[in-house]
Amino acid sequence: MGRIIEVNGPIATVHLPGVLNGEQVRIGKLGLVGEVIARSGEEAVVQVYESTESVRPGESAEPLGHPLAVELGPGLLGNIYDGVQRPLAATYEASGDQIARGLSLAPLDRARRWSFTPEPGMAPGARLDGGEILGRVPETKTIEHRVLVPPDGRGELIELAPNGEYAVEDVIARLREPSGAVRELRLYHRWPVRTARPYRRRDHATSPLITGQRILDTFFPLLKGGKAAVPGPFGAGKTVVQQQIARWSNAEIVIYVGCGERGNELVEILETFPELTDPYTGRLLMERTMLVANTSNMPVVAREASIYVGVTLAEYYRDQGYDVVMVADSTSRWAEALREVAGRLGQMPVEEGYPAYLASRLAAFYERAGRVETLAGLHGSATLIGAVSPPGGDFSEPVTSHTKEIVQTFWALSKELADARHYPAVDWTDSFSGYAGQAATWWAENVDPRWAARRAEALALLAQADELARIVNLVGPEALSSAQRWALEGAALIREGVLQQSAFEEVDSFCSPQKQFMLLDLVLELHGRGGELLGIGVPVQELLALPVLARARRLKTLYASNQVDELSGFRGEIRETFERLRTEYGKPGGGT
Numbered sequence: 001m002g003r004i005i006e007v008n009g010p011i012a013t014v015h016l017p018g019v020l021n022g023e024q025v026r027i028g029k030l031g032l033v034g035e036v037i038a039r040s041g042e043e044a045v046v047q048v049y050e051s052t053e054s055v056r057p058g059e060s061a062e063p064l065g066h067p068l069a070v071e072l073g074p075g076l077l078g079n080i081y082d083g084v085q086r087p088l089a090a091t092y093e094a095s096g097d098q099i100a101r102g103l104s105l106a107p108l109d110r111a112r113r114w115s116f117t118p119e120p121g122m123a124p125g126a127r128l129d130g131g132e133i134l135g136r137v138p139e140t141k142t143i144e145h146r147v148l149v150p151p152d153g154r155g156e157l158i159e160l161a162p163n164g165e166y167a168v169e170d171v172i173a174r175l176r177e178p179s180g181a182v183r184e185l186r187l188y189h190r191w192p193v194r195t196a197r198p199y200r201r202r203d204h205a206t207s208p209l210i211t212g213q214r215i216l217d218t219f220f221p222l223l224k225g226g227k228a229a230v231p232g233p234f235g236a237g238k239t240v241v242q243q244q245i246a247r248w249s250n251a252e253i254v255i256y257v258g259c260g261e262r263g264n265e266l267v268e269i270l271e272t273f274p275e276l277t278d279p280y281t282g283r284l285l286m287e288r289t290m291l292v293a294n295t296s297n298m299p300v301v302a303r304e305a306s307i308y309v310g311v312t313l314a315e316y317y318r319d320q321g322y323d324v325v326m327v328a329d330s331t332s333r334w335a336e337a338l339r340e341v342a343g344r345l346g347q348m349p350v351e352e353g354y355p356a357y358l359a360s361r362l363a364a365f366y367e368r369a370g371r372v373e374t375l376a377g378l379h380g381s382a383t384l385i386g387a388v389s390p391p392g393g394d395f396s397e398p399v400t401s402h403t404k405e406i407v408q409t410f411w412a413l414s415k416e417l418a419d420a421r422h423y424p425a426v427d428w429t430d431s432f433s434g435y436a437g438q439a440a441t442w443w444a445e446n447v448d449p450r451w452a453a454r455r456a457e458a459l460a461l462l463a464q465a466d467e468l469a470r471i472v473n474l475v476g477p478e479a480l481s482s483a484q485r486w487a488l489e490g491a492a493l494i495r496e497g498v499l500q501q502s503a504f505e506e507v508d509s510f511c512s513p514q515k516q517f518m519l520l521d522l523v524l525e526l527h528g529r530g531g532e533l534l535g536i537g538v539p540v541q542e543l544l545a546l547p548v549l550a551r552a553r554r555l556k557t558l559y560a561s562n563q564v565d566e567l568s569g570f571r572g573e574i575r576e577t578f579e580r581l582r583t584e585y586g587k588p589g590g591g592t
């Protein structure tokens with residue numbers, strides 16, 4: 001037992017000989033949770049994850065003998081945790097609205113019993129390695145939990161529990177480790193959150209994470225196992241984008257980390273998520289979701305912990321062979337926590353007060369994304385998506401600029417688009433995806449071989465229109481040729497008929513890959529055929545007045561994702577309209 005020497009906000013200096021860096025510590029009479037972040041001689045600096053108000057020098061400091069770790073086992077799904085994995089529902093029951101400080105509640109329900117089935121063929125005498133599957137538990141109606149040997153466990157199986165109902169603390173297997181020691185395995189194990197969980201090897205990520213959002217999937221795709229960022233100024237729609245991904249993406253497991261956003265946003269998430277229906281099963285989305293949310297009475301440094309808790313949960317389900325997506329809202333708040341701690345430790349600030357290790361911390365976090373072959377030989381992925389909230393919307397600030405270097409997919413939200421009520425306000429000029437090549441293979445095989453060409457054509461048209469818009473601003477629309485005016489119209493059709501997508505409109509909130517491609521293809525066909533007519537002398541005014549243009553803008557809400565065949569009927573309408581015009585103008589003396 002040690003004692004507190006000094007308390008400075010969320011940082012406590014303690015006299016605690018022999019404590020290790022990273023070790024968890026409980027400090028003060030209340031037993032507040034903290035973690036050693038620096039040591040010098042017999043003293044250690046502890047980052048405390050709860051308010052240190054009224055904690056005094058001289059009070060006790062107790063080392064717990066292990067680093068900040070999470071419990072991993074059945075019962076995680078559907079849970080809402082705080083930044084140090086305390087279950088919020090049970091916590092509220094125990095202490096009411098204001099979480100009592102120092103409260104220690106088990107993350108996994110100790111009383112609940114789970115129906116365990118040992119893995120077929122697994123019997124005493126088997127040589128087991130870390131990460132292998134011992135048995136299975138139906139965790140929810142849709143997700144089967146694979147009970148794993150902890151990654152650091154290895155040896156001869158000497159006992160395995162038969163089929164039956166077990167609580168997480170019950171011993172379900174005994175292992176004789178190479179040292180001869182017998183290790184008891186339970187339905188759950190602990191894992192330190194700052195250590196990436198091991199896997200056999202990295203796989204190439206090949207299939208896209210389909211989010212149902214056209215600007216994301218078609219224009220700036222992300223792969224399962226990939227890393228993405230959503231930077232955006234205040235109110236540009238980061239939260240809506242992340243919620244849409246959590247709600248609609250084709251990942252099997254969803255982890256939503258609400259890290260330090262404003263209280264009311266958190267309340268909204270806590271209220272809305274438990275009511276959402278899973279579009280793939282018709283059941284509750286929470287059956288395959290976990291929420292990690294910092295409560296407002298936890299200090300900023302707890303945001304750090306919640307990011308690591310989230311990513312460790314993601315790796316754990318990846319290790320069971322699932323595709324997991326984790327969204328973190330927002331990594332800027334986490335970076336602010338790093339800055340606050342660095343400041344209090346008197347570390348040299350480098351950029352805008354952030355410590356020199358900001359970039360490496362961000363990189364190490366995103367490095368935990370990936371598609372892997374697990375220790376059990378399964379294939380799973382963890383996709384990481386972080387929101388970034390640059391102050392004043394300035395993307396050159398340190399957190400955004402470092403993140404941009406690290407991620408492969410960058411969905412840049414723009415204030416101008418949001419102000420113009422163009423949602424999702426993802427800017428097609430500033431955004432990028434390094435995965436478009438791999439995604440193209442998937443789209444070609446599963447949707448249409450022309451995907452990459454159509455995508456490139458649309459992006460080129462959007463870029464051309466942005467350039468033309470600048471000219472119009474300078475010299476007025478009269479300076480444009482007919483072809484240029486038609487290009488502007490083509491880009492407007494893409495923006496309004498394809499890119500804009502309301503999260504709140506039932507038919508359009510989710511768009512299947514087939515519908516995404518069909519919409520894009522139809523708009524480009526329309527534009528292409530109009531261009532041909534300009535070539536034979538049809539005046540651009542006549543094209544611009546065609547009623548099919550307005551129809552093309554509305555297609556997205558007229559046909560749902562399961563009505564792609566009906567939607568494709570619009571191609572006939574386009575062809576008919578343009579053929580009629582062509583015959584009119586093709587005939588001598590026609591067209592007047």
Ligand SMILES: Nc1ncnc2c1ncn2[C@@H]1O[C@H](COP(=O)(O)OP(=O)(O)OP(=O)(O)O)[C@@H](O)[C@H]1O
Nearest residue numbers: 233234235236237238239240423424501502503504
């Ligand atoms: N895809 C969308 N469809 C319709 N409306 C949207 C969409 N995206 C954003 N909005 C509108 O923009 C508003 C602000 O979005 P959101 O709360 O996600 O912004 P934010 O960037 O997370 O804000 P903050 O900086 O406050 O965290 C939403 O309340 C909604 O009205």
